[in-house]
Every structure is written in structure tokens, then in C-alpha cells.
Amino acid sequence: MKFTDGYWKARRGVAPLYAVEVDDVRVDEAAGTMTVFAPTGRISHRGDTLNRPMLTVDLSAHAPGVVKVRVTHHAGAAVRGPHFPVAAEAGYTPILKLDDEEGLLDADGLTVRVKRNGPWRIEFEQDGRPLTSSLPKSVGYMTSDGSGPLPAGTWVHEQLTLEPGESVYGLGERFGAFVKNGQEVDVWNEDGGTSSEQAYKNVPFYLSSKGYGVFVAHTEKVSFEVGSEVNTRAQFSVPGQSLEYYVIAGPTPKDVLRRYTALTGRPARVPAWSFGLWLSTSFTTSYDEATVTSFIDGMREREIPLSVFHFDCFWMREYQWCDFEWDPRVFPDPEGMIARLHERGLKVCVWINPYIGQRSPLFAEAAERGYLLRTTDGGVWQWDQWQAGMGLVDFTNPEASAWYVGKLEKLVDQGVDTFKTDFGERIPVDDVVWHDGSDPQRMHNYYTQLYNEAVFRLLERRRGEGDAVVFARSATAGGQQLPVHWGGDNDSTYASMAETLRGGLSLALSGFGYWSHDIGGFEGTPDAGVFKRWLPFGLLSSHSRLHGNTSYRVPWAFDDEAVDVARRFTRLKLSLMPYLGRLAEEAHTEGVPMMRPMVLEFPGDRGAHPVDTQFMLGDALVVAPVFSATGDVDVYVPEGTWTSLLDGSTVTGPRWVHQKHGYTTVPLYVRPGTVLPVGARDDAPEYAWADGVTLHCFELPDGFDQTLTVPGGTGAPATFCVRREGDRVVASSGDAPGEWGLRVGDQAGRATFANEITIVLAEEATR
Structure with missing residues (x-):
């Protein structure tokens, strides 16, 4: 303003x-x-x-x-x-x-x-x-x-001063320019897609490169003028x-x-299974249990590991969202179906929102009990957008919140493991009265916190701390405590793929530790190229979901190569669980996000400050999604020699590097001086991460000495000391006596120890 x-x-x-x-x-x-x-x-x-x-x-x-x-x-x-x-x-x-x-x-x-x-x-x-x-x-x-x-x-x-060269970031999940200098930003939750100045997750917090x-x-509403009213100030x-x-x-x-x-508030711990691949029915597609089963069978036949199956809106009957009842025409035996999915090792997610359509049997019940938002004349606030005659659950009323959670609890009793908490942005401010007397202007953004917290705490109570997770769209400051969040309704284009990443980078610098997005885009059907380019981006994000609007997102719906790409990067992600598990724990204990803008890892490198077409997955891996049909991509490489995790090739920075990639590769480079733990399994996210782990060593300088803890997963954690002494890399384990070494220059580049720990030197380090 x-x-x-x-x-x-x-x-x-x-x-x-x-x-x-x-x-x-x-x-x-x-x-x-x-x-x-x-x-x-x-x-x-x-x-x-x-x-x-x-x-x-x-x-x-x-x-x-x-x-x-x-x-x-x-x-x-x-x-x-x-x-x-x-x-x-x-x-x-x-x-x-x-x-x-x-x-x-x-x-x-x-x-x-x-x-x-x-x-x-x-x-x-x-x-x-x-x-x-x-x-x-x-x-x-x-x-x-x-x-x-x-x-x-x-x-x-x-108005606080901005110095020459100072950049401002954050303000929530914003899909426009990553650096906020020169922008006018209103912190006001809206359901506006990813292609405008509106945002689902507005956070009145900015971070300076200083x-x-x-x-x-x-x-x-907080209005920010970042060098846009007074050029040298953030207002x-x-x-x-x-x-x-x-x-x-x-x-x-x-x-x-x-x-x-x-x-x-720090992000909660999330369960290991949530890092696996989520597959959805998509939104308006036609599906029943046979359709779901065919998708799951297809993934298994093609050896693409799957962890979660998600049922989107039409698991409930049309016009009755939300009544929290399975549509009997297509799901006559929901308890049996969920049990069958569990037998196949899958978790089950269902879509919900905080709106009650007038045809839902719950509308009259909630209205009579005073559980829906009221107008100033004492009536129920209603409109016809989204669902005919819908009302809004008033979470400022403890009884209404308990009533809503009680409906979800019945689904948990049926075996539902998690909920996609959609919407929460379309909150009215005119002529409405909240149960607790809240200011409608102040409740507009904050409503999502009450909504997501009610659902998350239910799952935490039923499943235990560390095993609760939601898939939420809207948020505000503090919402990072209630993970996970996804990027909202994007288009199935290369341009929207890039704007989606910008939203995730801004959200990461707003305190959110985990983030996901619809692989392939939500609106429309991506061509095979867009889908295949999006797969590595999605599968190297903290959380990964295949979801669309009017069309399915199973890889074989595009082409055989899409199946290969999905398989390769799903399995790569699962093999990285010993590394990702550490990043997740850092997100929980320190508030440092798993997906990190380059400026977060390299604040002293001015060249990294504006980069918004790539990200660091943790502190060791740089990921540069390919946003072009031709495979052309520019990668910013910070100082040092970086090694491709996919083919062992190296690049040296600091500089921009232009590359061309096929669909089965992506710029994925390991930071010099990294000991990267890679798991012994790639078929599921839940396993004993330290058992049989391989320690990949990249460009370790002489005198390198690092203690590395590999989280346990379903087993016990393990601690290793890795150091370089001249031409030898030496490792020792707290769980096994003695030391084992590998001489730099050894042709094999690999040493396996009695306790099944393996050291591998990157190709460049052995030259």
C-alpha cells in the first residue's frame, strides 16, 4: 500500500x-x-x-x-x-x-x-x-x-533501509520473481493458482541477504513495499x-x-513413509476401486515403488462435500478396500476441506448447533462457489472443531492414514461474526492455521508424534509446524514448472521445512516432454506426488520412457533416505528447510543470491530442473569441483555452465568435500538406513575430518568418522572396531568392511 x-x-x-x-x-x-x-x-x-x-x-x-x-x-x-x-x-x-x-x-x-x-x-x-x-x-x-x-x-x-546489493526474500509461497526487491506484496491468502501475484501461503516475514x-x-493484511515506494527501503x-x-x-x-x-514454531517430524511416492486419482477423473487397483498393479509391474495412494474429491458424492462418507456407487466397501491397500504396503490419503455443502447431511446438523460461520444478522454465511450453498466450519468454536474432528476420526477408524487438507483461503471478511469474537480481517489469513492444526493434531493423537502428516495447500506464519504443504494449482507447462519452483524457494525462506507440488502440473494434461522433465524435479523435492486435474498422472499414460524416468528417480530418492533422513531431522530441530535456495547455502557468493532456477537438496546436492523441451539448461556452479551423482562427470565453479540433457538425466551435482550416505535399498523409504550403507566421498581435501551420523530409519543409527590422510581416505565406525582405508588412486575406488559399510571414492577424487 x-x-x-x-x-x-x-x-x-x-x-x-x-x-x-x-x-x-x-x-x-x-x-x-x-x-x-x-x-x-x-x-x-x-x-x-x-x-x-x-x-x-x-x-x-x-x-x-x-x-x-x-x-x-x-x-x-x-x-x-x-x-x-x-x-x-x-x-x-x-x-x-x-x-x-x-x-x-x-x-x-x-x-x-x-x-x-x-x-x-x-x-x-x-x-x-x-x-x-x-x-x-x-x-x-x-x-x-x-x-x-x-x-x-x-x-x-x-520503513527499514536497504543497502546497495541487498536482496529480500520470503513473504510466503510467492510464484513471481524470487528476489522481492521492487515488488508490492499484500499478505492476504487467496485461491489464485500459481500464475499471479496471489498466494495460498502468505507469511509476513522477509529475509535479507545481509x-x-x-x-x-x-x-x-500486511502490505509490503520492497524498494517499490522508497527505492532504498522496505516498507x-x-x-x-x-x-x-x-x-x-x-x-x-x-x-x-x-x-x-x-x-x-519448528516443523514437526514427519514419518519416513511420507518421503515415498504419492499417487493420486487426480481430481475430476472417473475412478473406482478397480481403477485404483489397476494403477497400483501398473506401478508394481513397472517396478516403480509406491508409498501412498490418494483419493481426491470424488471419493465423496458430488454436491455433498464434505459429508465424509464414501460414495457407495463406486466404493461400496471402503473398509475392505483400505485394508487391501494396507496389505500391499500402502498408506491411504483422502481429500477434505473445511466447507460443508448445503446438500451434505452435515449442513443442517452443523447449522443447528452453531458450528458454521454466522452473518451479522444471525444467519449462516453461505455462497455457491465450489459447493452449492456451502457454509464454513467455525474452528474458533471448540465444539465445532471437536465435531469436525469427530467426523475425520471415523475415517481414521476405517484405516485412513492421512488427509489432504485443501482450501482454507476463501474466508469472508464482510458482515460475518466468529464464535469467539475474532476480528474478521485478522481471521482471514489465520483460519488456515486453525483448520490444519485441528486435522494435524488428530493424526498426531491417533498415530503418535512423528507419524502424523497432512498435505496442505494454505498456510500462514506458524503453519510450518503442521507439514507437509504443496504448491497448489499450477499449469502443465515448462513456464509453470519454473514458477512452481520459485514458490517453493520463497516458502523455504519463510520457515517451511518441507514442500511438494503436482508433478506434471495440475491444470490441463502435460505433453510427454513436460511430464518427463517434471519427474526429476518432483522426485528430488522433499515430498513427491503424481496428481492432476482432468487426466491421470500414471507414467505409462505418457510413454515408455516416462516409466523409465519415474522408476529411475523414485528409486534414486529412496536410496538417498540415509541422507534425506538427516535433512528432515534438521528441519525439525533447527528449522532449516530440506529444499534450500542457493543463497541459503552460499550467502557469501553474490552470484548465488538471485538464482531461482535450481536448488540445494540439503547441504550437499544441487538440483537444476530442466525447463525446456530441447533439454537446454544453465546451472550455476558455486566454487569448487562438483561431481555428477548420475554419471561421475565434474564441473568447476564459480560460474554458469550450459548443458543439454535427455529425459533420463538432470543436473544433479554433489558438493566438494561431501561424504554422501547412500542406502542399500531403493524399493521403499522405510528401512534400516544405516545397514549396508555406502559412504560416497567426493573431493575430500587433505586433512578432511568429519563425523557423520546416519539416522536409523527402522533400525539403529550409526556414526562414522571419515578423514583424509595424504593419499588415503580412512573411515572408522563406532559400531565396529578398527579402521579401514582406501588409497586415493586405487583403481577400484571401493572398500567394503566387515560390518557391511562401504566407502566409495568419486571418480574424480581417484585420479
Whole structure:
């Protein structure tokens, strides 16, 4: 939302008030707070204090490296929820200092300096390194009378400086340009597909390439102007009388995400089976149990391992979504069918959403009990989009939430393992009343959190922590706690494949540890080339699903080569479970995503900062999907010699490398100095990952010494020490005595030990 007309003037109808200078600074050492009083005009004598509005800026610290800032005009204004829950470190207080020149708040190296003299200025530093500043015209209270382009109302904004060369990322799953500089972004959940500025997952958090983050702790619409109103500043504004935000220190982007997810919640552990391939019925296709069985048989006959089968919307009868009852015309024996799928080693997922169509038998029940969102006149809010006469479950009512979960519990009793929690974005704000009195504007984005949490906690309660997972489309800040999320409705084109990746990269830098997307695209039917190019991208993402709209996504529906590609990359992913298992644990314990933009792994490499056509799968593997029918692809290679995991060839960076790939290959390079554990199995994600593991060593420098823990999977974990001593690579295991070595240059390049641990040196390392 823009308030100015160029640099000097306000937009028509807008009356701005800015923090101009500091009148006083007060410190409460016991509470760990600093309060700054800022007149909105220069005070040269006592008379200037009369009829002069003042803005109050409160500073505090929630944890080391996390500073909270609250800007207030009128403190007595009513503020209804919901609010984002944030976790403060118990008993933590910052260092506070006050003298004639400045007030200082130090949160373990993240320092805020409030200049007491001269024009308004607040500086944020980390260990003496400048991060960003609030300067004149940064802190503003804006009033619009509605006569200009803005509606009538009031807003509070902050503007934090951007330095030359600084890039801004995040703000949720956004499918446009990965670097947000120059963009106007409204944090407002919408069901708009992947080809517009709208987003399903809006998160009011951005991360800077300078190594800090900003979280605007408002659930209502937050408007960001990232170098797009003032070229040298990132502006964020909210309606009302106050604005609350957090500055989060690094120094690296990973450190920022660790602190941000400690504040808003870390991703839950997800079960190993969720990393396998998910196959769907697709949306409007015609299917019954025989169709499902034919798909599963086809995958098995073609030796493509399958872990989850998903039933999309039409497992329920049309016009009755949601009634949570299997359509008896096509699924007369759901319990028996689910049992048969379980006997084949598959998990079962079914589609749901939080909307109750008027023809559903549950509509009257929910309406009578007050479980649906109400209008201001006491009626049930309804519309005809999606489902005729649908209402919306009011999750602010604990009884309504329990009622909804109870319907799902019956499905769990039947054997359903997980739910695709679709929708949650089309939440009305006009003339509606929530059960708990929530502000409709603030509930619009936050509704998805209540919805997904109700479903996720049910699965957690029934299946146990670490074995619960949903497949969710909508989210906001904190939604990362309730994995997994997928990218929404994309097109079946190369361009949409690329925009899908941009959405995943932005979401990763918004605190989300896991992410998936519809392989081949959702809208339309991809040609065989698009589908085959999309398969490696999807199968080297954290989670992988074959799903479409009006057509099936079984590989043989395209051509025989698609079957080969699906088989190859599904099995490759499953063999990487010893590596992926570690990444998943890091996502849970540290908040570092499994799929990582290049800037996250290489913040010191300016060439990596804008890269949005590839990603790091963890810290060791770079994946560059091919977005062209010809197979042409450009790969950014950071410093060092990188080795292809597929054919052993090498490339050296830092530079861009142009390549051409067939359908069965993709740029997949291993970082130099990597010990990559590869599992002994490739037929399922659930196995004893450390048993028979192979340690592939890539470009280990002399003196390399690393302790590597391979997670256990269904077995026990194992710890190995790998080091290079001159021309020998030596490994030792905590589970087996002795040491085993392989001489660099040995023709075989392989050593197998008594405990079935194998070391393999990459081809380049043996030359």
C-alpha cells in the first residue's frame, strides 16, 4: 500500500504523521524494555507540544538475537484477535543502557541504538555490523479520508533501509520473481493458482541477504513495499493504531531461520513413509476401486515403488462435500478396500476441506448447533462457489472443531492414514461474526492455521508424534509446524514448472521445512516432454506426488520412457533416505528447510543470491530442473569441483555452465568435500538406513575430518568418522572396531568392511 506521491508529497486524501525526533527515552531494566516517545513535529519550545500527536515506540527482546518493536499511535484502541503465538525465552532480558547521546538495547549481539539528538534514527546492528535502520519518514501514522486512491482509514507503517546489493526474500509461497526487491506484496491468502501475484501461503516475514529477518506479527493484511515506494527501503504497513514487528539476527540466513522458527514454531517430524511416492486419482477423473487397483498393479509391474495412494474429491458424492462418507456407487466397501491397500504396503490419503455443502447431511446438523460461520444478522454465511450453498466450519468454536474432528476420526477408524487438507483461503471478511469474537480481517489469513492444526493434531493423537502428516495447500506464519504443504494449482507447462519452483524457494525462506507440488502440473494434461522433465524435479523435492486435474498422472499414460524416468528417480530418492533422513531431522530441530535456495547455502557468493532456477537438496546436492523441451539448461556452479551423482562427470565453479540433457538425466551435482550416505535399498523409504550403507566421498581435501551420523530409519543409527590422510581416505565406525582405508588412486575406488559399510571414492577424487 503506497501512501506517497513521489518523494515529497502524500497521495491525495492522505494525511501523514511521522516520528520526527526523540522527546524522551525511558528504560525499565526489570522488564527489559525501552520506550521511545517521538513527537510528529519538531519541538522548539513548549508551545509546540500542544495539539501535537506523538508516536510511542516500545523495544524489547524475546530471545538472544530477537528484538521486538511496537509502534503505537493511540494505545487505547480495541484490538481483537487472533494473534500469532510467539515463543519467548523464559526469563530472558537484554542489556539496556541510556546516556545523553543514545539509548541502547543489546540482545546478545543484536543491538538497537536509538539516537536521542537530531532527526529520527534507530539503528540495528549485529556484533557491530550494520543491518538496517529506521530513518526520517520511516515510522508513520497515515490517515486517509477516502477522497483519493486509498479507502478511508488509518495505518501504521515502518520503513527499514536497504543497502546497495541487498536482496529480500520470503513473504510466503510467492510464484513471481524470487528476489522481492521492487515488488508490492499484500499478505492476504487467496485461491489464485500459481500464475499471479496471489498466494495460498502468505507469511509476513522477509529475509535479507545481509543476514537478518523481519517478522511483522499481524494476522490481518500486511502490505509490503520492497524498494517499490522508497527505492532504498522496505516498507510494511497494517491498518489500525499500532504496528508490531521483530528484527531477527543472523549472521547467516540459516541462523535467521533458526531464530525465526524458534519464535513461531519448528516443523514437526514427519514419518519416513511420507518421503515415498504419492499417487493420486487426480481430481475430476472417473475412478473406482478397480481403477485404483489397476494403477497400483501398473506401478508394481513397472517396478516403480509406491508409498501412498490418494483419493481426491470424488471419493465423496458430488454436491455433498464434505459429508465424509464414501460414495457407495463406486466404493461400496471402503473398509475392505483400505485394508487391501494396507496389505500391499500402502498408506491411504483422502481429500477434505473445511466447507460443508448445503446438500451434505452435515449442513443442517452443523447449522443447528452453531458450528458454521454466522452473518451479522444471525444467519449462516453461505455462497455457491465450489459447493452449492456451502457454509464454513467455525474452528474458533471448540465444539465445532471437536465435531469436525469427530467426523475425520471415523475415517481414521476405517484405516485412513492421512488427509489432504485443501482450501482454507476463501474466508469472508464482510458482515460475518466468529464464535469467539475474532476480528474478521485478522481471521482471514489465520483460519488456515486453525483448520490444519485441528486435522494435524488428530493424526498426531491417533498415530503418535512423528507419524502424523497432512498435505496442505494454505498456510500462514506458524503453519510450518503442521507439514507437509504443496504448491497448489499450477499449469502443465515448462513456464509453470519454473514458477512452481520459485514458490517453493520463497516458502523455504519463510520457515517451511518441507514442500511438494503436482508433478506434471495440475491444470490441463502435460505433453510427454513436460511430464518427463517434471519427474526429476518432483522426485528430488522433499515430498513427491503424481496428481492432476482432468487426466491421470500414471507414467505409462505418457510413454515408455516416462516409466523409465519415474522408476529411475523414485528409486534414486529412496536410496538417498540415509541422507534425506538427516535433512528432515534438521528441519525439525533447527528449522532449516530440506529444499534450500542457493543463497541459503552460499550467502557469501553474490552470484548465488538471485538464482531461482535450481536448488540445494540439503547441504550437499544441487538440483537444476530442466525447463525446456530441447533439454537446454544453465546451472550455476558455486566454487569448487562438483561431481555428477548420475554419471561421475565434474564441473568447476564459480560460474554458469550450459548443458543439454535427455529425459533420463538432470543436473544433479554433489558438493566438494561431501561424504554422501547412500542406502542399500531403493524399493521403499522405510528401512534400516544405516545397514549396508555406502559412504560416497567426493573431493575430500587433505586433512578432511568429519563425523557423520546416519539416522536409523527402522533400525539403529550409526556414526562414522571419515578423514583424509595424504593419499588415503580412512573411515572408522563406532559400531565396529578398527579402521579401514582406501588409497586415493586405487583403481577400484571401493572398500567394503566387515560390518557391511562401504566407502566409495568419486571418480574424480581417484585420479
